Amino acid sequence: MAALVEQLTPPAVRISGLTRGFGERVVLDGIDLDIPPGQFVALLGHSGSGKSTLLRAIADLDHEITGSGELQAPQRVSVVFQDSRLLPWRRVLDNVLLGVQGKDPAERGRAALAEVGLAGREQAWPSELSGGEQQRAALARSLVREPELLLADEPFGALDALTRIKMHTLLRELWERHRPSVLLVTHDVDEAIVLADRVLVLDEGRFSLDLTIDLDHPRSYRDPRLAEFREQLLAALGVAEHAEPRTAHNAG
Incomplete structure (x- = not known):
């Protein structure tokens, strides 16, 4: 019965024959x-494979690329980038509420900040926050809009390894609480395996x-059951696992 309900439920995102390019260079070639x-989906691929192009196309952010095909996405879409993109001349709460409309926006903004562990920092300036705290504020800014779809373009790429692990836990907890569809672009295979329930590899x-x-959550990087998934993904990326040993620096 559950499978039948899933089949009858319209997808949050539907892409059919999507082609995108820059001039004569085709970046996305008939994507379905x-x-x-x-659903929590992670997207892997080499640099230049079209990951960010696909994300920006779904978000309707890039109007200079050319292409064809059909793309359907929800009305409420939020995007989180590698850079928190907080406006330095606005306080944290004002950044979170930028463009937000509806009932009691300030109360909703404070609640979102509390969810990401920034209660009491509403009147701080972005420069007073650490890198991890700035990304928490960026997540709060996305959540306050109650998105049906959350697009995340390498949101933890600029953070140190320990902060990234904490942010992984936070993102997964927020997803379980709010249940938007998520498309996470990442270069980190282990990050994809630990966070997502479905991983796509984009190539050419x-x-x-x-x-x-x-696998059930929470997942650990040390879980031996992840090895088979890691091997499949690295093979799809054309990388031999022994060629890039895991270290504290790239633990994600």
């Missing part, structure tokens, strides 16, 4: 993709692998 409501404009991670 359905993301069900509430097409998906070369669509992998379901059928």
Whole structure:
């Protein structure tokens, strides 16, 4: 019955034959993709493979690229970037509420900041926050809009390893609480495996692998059951696992 309900439920994101390019260079070559409501998806691929191009196309942020195909996405979409993109001349709460409308926006903003562990920092300036705290504020800014779809473009790439692990836990907890669909762009295979329930590999404009991670949460990087998933993803990326040993620096 659950499978039948899932089949009858319209996807949060539906892409059919999406082609995108810059001039004569084709970056996305006839992409097809359905993301069900509430699914957490990670997107892997080499630099220049089109990951950010796909994310920006879904977010309707890039109007200079050319292409064709069909793309459907929810009305309420939020985007988190690698840079928190907080306005330095606005206090944290004002940054979170930028463009927010509706009932009691200030109360909603304070609640969102409390969810990400920034209660009491509403009147701080962005420069007074650490890198991790700035990304927490960026997550709060996304959550206050109650998105049906959260697009995250390497949101933890600029953070140190320990802060990234903490942010992974926070993002997963927030997803479990709010249940938006999530598309996370990342270069980190382990980050994808630990966070997502489905991992896509983009290569030469097409998906070369669509992998379901059928393990319960929370997951640990040390879990030996992740090794098989890691091997499949590294193979799809053309990387031999022994060529890049895990260290504290790249632990994600």
